[in-house]
Amino acid sequence: MTQRPRSTYRLQIRAGFTLDDAAAVTEYLADLGVSWAYLSPLLAAVPGSDHGYDVVDHSRVDDARGGPEGLERFAAAARAAGLGILVDIVPNHVGVAIPRANLWWWDMLRLGAASRHAVAFDVDKRVAEGRVRLPILGSTPTEALAAGEIVIDTTPADDAPDGTLSYFDHVLPLAPGTGALADDLPALLDAQHYELRFWEDQNTDLDYRRFFAVSELAGIRVELPDVFDESHREIARWITDGLADGLRVDHPDGLAHPGDYLEHLADVTGAAYTLVEKILEPGEELPSWWRTDGTTGYDALVEIDRVLIDQNGVDELDALDAHLRAETGLPAAQSWHDLILTTKRKIADELLQSEIRRLVRALPFGIVGAEDALTEIVASFPVYRAYLPAGREHLQHAIDDAARRRPDLAESIAELAPLLFDTTLEVAERFPQVTGAVMAKGVEDTAFYRFTRLGTLTEVGGDPSIGSISVDAFHDAQRSRLASWPHSMTTLSTHDTKRSEDVRARLSVLAEVPERWSETLTELRAVASTGHGPLDALLWQAAVGAWPISTERLTAYGLKAAREAAEATGWQHPDAAFEKGVTAIAEAANGPAREIVERFVAEIVTPGRINSLSAKLLQLAAPGVPDVYQGTELWDHSLVDPDNRRPVDFAERAALLRLLDEDAAQGILPPIDDSGLAKMLITSRTLRLRRDHADLFDRYRAAGVAGEASDHAIAMDRGGVIAVATRLPVGLARRGGWGDTVLMHRDLPSVDVLTGRKIDGGPVRLTDLLDTYPVALLVEDR
Structure with a gap:
């Protein structure tokens, strides 16, 4: 029988916190009440990687993270503490930032199609004569050669018998027999199985699949049995040897066939507990046929955040945003739907144009305007991806929406439509992989930094057009999870969240005091501003939400936020003059604006x-x-x-x-x-x-709350436990507290396990129950 956790605790394993360090905290985790330890990726990664999502060797645990012996010691310590083990794995891509560190990539670059590892990489053979395009140059190849920036070393090495080519920190192998061309560098470059390209060509002319827009992460074809087996042999061993009990699958939407992958994974792990990092849009459900126990919990995060937000205040923050835009001469705000159409189109036109062009090349015949039409359909796609034949309605929606918005492309879109539905075609297989990447980059990494009225709303998995949900809607969502995915993970903070749970909880208060936030923001902007009102709101929210925060941390966040928004500056072409305003805000927070920040935070x-x-x-x-x-x-x-x-x-x-x-x-x-x-x-x-x-x-029911302040309480009956929580605390205080509000409680005595207080049977006054903490956890004394 599959073992499943009752809770997990995520640990980031890295050189600064190895598996042996993790072993040392297992007793603490057990004392805390944790059921399973949950580890970040462990396989060998790019040297110096702090996160581990850039795997370079699937056959071994990363030495910098503790190595195989470290995993053995950690597993022993976890078992001694009574903990299960969940491990994060990365099937979609590998790290290629340092080619020599990745045997598969290095071998393909040296031998081309003759390499047994070449099949693992998703390279488009229709371009560059099958050569892999490497966008690493700061200029054209001719200019780099003329400047003497490309250096050839014909000294044989075990992994490079014909020598190497170096471009600054980049080192690449020479193809067999090409070292003799060292006196004719243009000919030598032409003879390689890779093609050196200007770095910006990654946007338009890349020929290998990658993770989103990160060219240093190359996609691999785990849909091929040999590639799956070689990349999962060590992972499966962890399960069979008792070193792990379950797996968390990173970014399954990048795979050609996620459902098939999960079937194969279940087969080699004996159907071990498995979670998928899957973002679900509002109303979207996790595919019921997938062999998984659920998602990594962003859906739950959004439900919890939204039930604690005041919708009336969100409306006022929308008005503040409109004022900021008008004041700084910006166009009127778009609706969320229109905004993401804009940002997704921008991403597809710019950072991910290479992926769109590959779709065009995959068409079985030429279609006039195909690139423009495909870009419109991708931008209109309402969820991350479809899993045809399931999800046909999402594809049809995108086709219809694109044709409506771009009647000039209607004929091209009509020609494309049957091809995108035909799963026997390459273009139909690749299209879902592209829609997911465009959604991630266009929404999470762009639109979230432009829609700035309330930071809590722009969290992974969230739809900012939904400002709040009712208590009844919250209860419905919990009943649905228990009925459909009872072992799905729930979360509040992860390594990928835009803000931690406590930052979001603090920022949610802004929706209860929008007028005070407006006044405070005016004061703060008078001290320091970028000149871009909505971005100012985002950065000053970061300051008050994360306070106290150092200038260095706030600067790093501010620059990332401004570049992700890609309105006044960007990653590829930063605007130094504009970014001085970002830095000025970070410096002011701990300088001349400190008193204003601290006064508001105190409120x-x-x-x-x-x-x-x-x-x-x-x-x-x-x-x-x-x-x-x-x-x-x-x-x-x-x-x-x-x-x-x-x-x-x-x-x-x-x-x-x-x-x-x-x-x-x-x-x-x-x-x-x-x-x-x-x-x-x-x-x-x-x-x-x-x-x-x-x-x-083992059950879920909404517990009854009655009285004048009942809207400020959320109470759930889990079968033998009743949890009670407070919502909208500012509004509760304004009305004078709980008044006559009561929890409708069975006529059985209980104990609040948080305070140890005994509670008599029958209705309980919330003013008494919640006089120490704003929450209570009642266990009936049966």
Whole structure:
């Protein structure tokens, strides 16, 4: 029988926190109440990689992360602590930033089609005579040669018998027999199995599949049995040898056939617990036929965030955004739907034009205007991708929408339509891989940084046009998860979230005090501004949401945000003059604007913490498998990566947990203060209860709340446990508190496991139940 976790705890394994370091915290995780440890990718990655998603060798655990012996020691420590093990794997792509580090890539570059590894890479043989285009030059090849930037070394090496070619830090192998051409460099370059190209050609003329727009991550063809077997042999061994119990699959939407891949994975792992990193748009469901236990939890994150947001305030923040745009001379804001059409079209026209052009080359016959028409259809695609024959309605929607918006392309679109539905054609197989990449880059990495009125809304998996959901809608979503995907992960923070859960919880308060935020933002912009009102709003939200934050961290976030938005600056062509305004805001936050920032943070910090504690309890007690991202059992005010991958002080956390337990034994409860102990209390008590008494969490019903302030409570009955959380705390305070509001409780005594307080049977006044914390976790005394 497949083992499944009751909760997980994500650990980022890297050179600075190896598998042996992780082994040292297993007892702490067990004490916290965690069921399984959840590890970031472990296979050998590009040297110096801090995340591990750029695998270079599928046959071994990364030495920098502890190596195979480190994994053995970690597994032993985890088992001794009673923990299961979940490991993140990366089937879609490999790292090629340092070619020599990747045997498969290096061998293909040296031998071309004669390499046994060439088949693993998705290279378009229809261009460049089958040569792999490498966009690494800062100029044209002719200019690089003339400048003496390309250096040939014919000294034989074990992996390069004919020598190497170097371009600054880039080192490439010479093809067999070509070292003799060292006196004729143009001829030597022409004789290689790769073609050196200007770096911007990656946007338009790349000939190999990659991860999104990252040319240093080359896609591999795991749909081929030999490639799957070679890239998964070590992974399968982890399961069969008891070194891991389950797998988290990174970016399955990049694969040609995700469903088939999951079937094959289940076969070689004995149907081990498996999760997929899948973004679901509103109303979209995870394919029911996939052999998976669920998603990595962004759908749950969005539900929890939205139920804690005031829709009326979101409307006022929309008005503030319109004012900022008008004030700074920007065009009126587009609707969310129109905005993402714009940004997706921009991505398809620019960063991912190479992928669109490959679709054109894959057409069985020429179609006038095919590139423009395909780009419109891709931009109109409403979800990440279809899995034909399932998802035909999404493809039809995109075709119809593109034809409606571009009647000048209607004839071309009509010719393309049957080809995109025909799964026997290459273009139909590749099209879904492209729509997913364009969605990710156009929405998460562009539009999210342009739609700035409330940062909480622009989180992975979220649709910012939905500002809030009702308590009833929240309950419906939880019932659906329990019925359909009871072992799906739920999350609040990950290594990929744009903001940590506590930053979002604090920023959600802005929707309860939009007028105060407007006044404060005006003050802040008077101190420092980029001249772009909506971007100013984003950056100053980052400052107050993550406060206290260093100038260095805020600068790094600000530059990333501005470049991702790609309105006034960008990654490929940064505008140094504009970016001075970004830096000025970061410097002002800890300088002349500090008093304004601290005054406003003081106003919102308490309701922000109430939101944080409510969100944490809802996540931990609701259906699914809750994950705790490393360090977030205390307050964590991190921004987008790499900020959210900073080191975690586990020794401090272990000491605080011991203190917490010692105090609790004496009836001493932690206050809601800067220490974060209140959050650790809620995290540990709920995790322990789920681990030790899973039978108490076997159902889901909305628990009844009645009274004048009932809209401010969310209560769920999990079978033997009732969780109660507060929502919209500013509004609750304005109305004078809970008043006569009661939790409709069975006529059985209970214990609040957070406070140890005994609760009599029958209705419970929330003003009494929630007088210590804004949340409660009741276990009936049967």
